[in-house]
Amino acid sequence: MLLHIGAFHLDVDSQQISPWHCLVPKTRVLCTLLLLFAIALTPNGRWWTWAIYAVGVGAIVLSSRATLSVLFKRVAVESVFIGVVLLGTLFRGGGAVLWQWGWLQVTTEGLWVLGSVTIKALLSLLLANVLVLTTSVPELLQALTVLRMPPLLVAILASMYRYIAVLVGEFQSMQRAALSRNLMGSQRWQRLVIGNMFGSLFIRTVERGERVHQAMLSRGYEGLQPTITSPVGNQRDVVALTLTAVLTLLGQSIYLFSVV
Amino acid sequence: MHHNPIDIRHLNYVYPDGTQALKEINLSIKATERVALIGANGSGKSTLLLHFNGLLIPQTGSIVVGELDMQPQNLKAIRNFVGLVFQNPDDQLFMPTVWEDVTFGPLNQGLKGHELEHRAAKAMKAVSLDPNQYGSRNANHLSGGEKKRVAIAGVLAMQPQVLILDEPSAQLDPRCRRELIHLLDSLPLTQLIATHDLDLALELCDRTVVLSRGSIVFDGSTERILGDSQLLDQYALELPLSYSRPYCQLEHAPAA
Numbered sequence: 001m002l003l004h005i006g007a008f009h010l011d012v013d014s015q016q017i018s019p020w021h022c023l024v025p026k027t028r029v030l031c032t033l034l035l036l037f038a039i040a041l042t043p044n045g046r047w048w049t050w051a052i053y054a055v056g057v058g059a060i061v062l063s064s065r066a067t068l069s070v071l072f073k074r075v076a077v078e079s080v081f082i083g084v085v086l087l088g089t090l091f092r093g094g095g096a097v098l099w100q101w102g103w104l105q106v107t108t109e110g111l112w113v114l115g116s117v118t119i120k121a122l123l124s125l126l127l128a129n130v131l132v133l134t135t136s137v138p139e140l141l142q143a144l145t146v147l148r149m150p151p152l153l154v155a156i157l158a159s160m161y162r163y164i165a166v167l168v169g170e171f172q173s174m175q176r177a178a179l180s181r182n183l184m185g186s187q188r189w190q191r192l193v194i195g196n197m198f199g200s201l202f203i204r205t206v207e208r209g210e211r212v213h214q215a216m217l218s219r220g221y222e223g224l225q226p227t228i229t230s231p232v233g234n235q236r237d238v239v240a241l242t243l244t245a246v247l248t249l250l251g252q253s254i255y256l257f258s259v260v
Numbered sequence: 261m262h263h264n265p266i267d268i269r270h271l272n273y274v275y276p277d278g279t280q281a282l283k284e285i286n287l288s289i290k291a292t293e294r295v296a297l298i299g300a301n302g303s304g305k306s307t308l309l310l311h312f313n314g315l316l317i318p319q320t321g322s323i324v325v326g327e328l329d330m331q332p333q334n335l336k337a338i339r340n341f342v343g344l345v346f347q348n349p350d351d352q353l354f355m356p357t358v359w360e361d362v363t364f365g366p367l368n369q370g371l372k373g374h375e376l377e378h379r380a381a382k383a384m385k386a387v388s389l390d391p392n393q394y395g396s397r398n399a400n401h402l403s404g405g406e407k408k409r410v411a412i413a414g415v416l417a418m419q420p421q422v423l424i425l426d427e428p429s430a431q432l433d434p435r436c437r438r439e440l441i442h443l444l445d446s447l448p449l450t451q452l453i454a455t456h457d458l459d460l461a462l463e464l465c466d467r468t469v470v471l472s473r474g475s476i477v478f479d480g481s482t483e484r485i486l487g488d489s490q491l492l493d494q495y496a497l498e499l500p501l502s503y504s505r506p507y508c509q510l511e512h513a514p515a516a
Binding site: 137141158159161163166211214215217218220 | 336346399418
C-alpha cells in the first residue's frame, strides 16, 4: 500500500470554501493539536468529556465540508492498524472476569480501557484526517515553521514529502525491469530479488541525498532553511482558537465539579 | 561585469579511492563567453563543474572566480556569482512546490517581501513559465521539460553572472530541447555547458573545450573540433548529426 502513495492525493478538499478553510493553516494546526492533546490526555472512563469533544470534532468535520466518504474510508483503513494495538488492551487483567478461555480472559477493566482508548483513537483520527484532507502539505509545513518547530525537522519532513514519490517511481521501475526479464520463479527467489531492490534503493537514496545537498549548497544554503512570510491570522482565527480552548476546558471541568 | 569571470590554474583532483579525476587543468573564461565542455563519460566533466561553484575545493592549483579566490570564506559570494544547473532536475528541485523552489536561492541571499516575489516571477517568466499557474504546483507532477525549466529558473532567480549547465538537453524531447537552446541563446550570461549533444554545442558555443581522462586535450573553435572526425574519434566522440546528414540534392554535395 505504501508503494502507491505517489499516486495518492492527500489534500482532496484543500480548495473548498468553508468557515474552516477561512482560518490560516497555523490556526488549523493549533486548534487540531489543542483538541488532540485534550482528547488523548483525558483519563480513562470520562465518557462525558469525550462526548463534549465529539461535538467539537463533529463541528469541525461539518464546517470544513470535507468529503465524508473519503474521510471515513481513511479513518477505517487507519483503524485497522490501531485495532491491532487495541486488541492487546482487551485481554488485560483486573476487575471482574467476564469470559475466560485458557489464559485468555476478558475483564471489566479490559473492556473499560478498550472503550476509552477506542474513543480517543477514533476522535483523534477523525480530527487529524480532517486537517490533512483540507490543508495541503506545503501549507502544513509552513504552519509548523511558523509554530516554531525546529527548522531542520521541517526540512526533513519537506524533503520526505518531495522525494517519496521519486523513490516509489524508482522502485516501480526496478520492479518492472525485473518482471520484463521474467522474474517469476519461486516465492523465495522473488523475496530475495525484492530484498536486493530495497538494498540498492537505499544506496541510491544516500547518493541522491548527497547530490541534493550539493544542489542546496550551490544555491546558498547555509544549514538553515530560509523562512517564508506566511499569511497572518485575523479576528476569525482568534475566535476559533478561543472556542477550542473553551471547549477543552469545559470538557475537563465537568468531572472536576461533579465527581470531586 | 568582470573582465575575466573564471580563471583556473594547475587544477588537480584525486578521488579518495586514488582515481585521478582532473590533471593540470588550465582554463580561463571571459565575460559573456559561451563555452562547450565535451568529453566521453568519465572524462571528468562533472568533477570540473563542481569546482566552479565551490562544491569541491581545489586540492592543488587555484581557481579565481570574478575577483574572488576559491577559499571557504568566499564561498557565499562565489555561489551568488556562479549558478549551477544540475543534470537531473529531481536532484535540484527539493522544495515541495515550484514557487518555494524558485525562491530558495533568493531567500538565502536575504531577499524578502515584494522584491523576492518580483525576482522569482521574473526568473519564471524568463523560462516561459507562468508564476500563477505553476507556482503552487508540486515538483513531482511536472514533465521533464518543465522540471528542467524550473531548475534553470531557480538558478536565474539568484541573478548569477556565470551560468554552468550539466547536460542541459539530456532527457528532453526535440521541442523542449529547441526551446532550451533559444532560452540559453537569449541569456546574456557567461555560460559553460557540459554536454554530449554536439549539435547544441555547435549552435550555442563558439568555443569548445574537450576533456579526456581528466585533462584538457583541445581548447579552441567549436567548428574546428567538430569538423575533424579523426580528432573526435580519438576522444571517443562523434561528428554532430548536422555535419553527417546526407544531402538530398546534388548541389548540396560536399566538394570532393
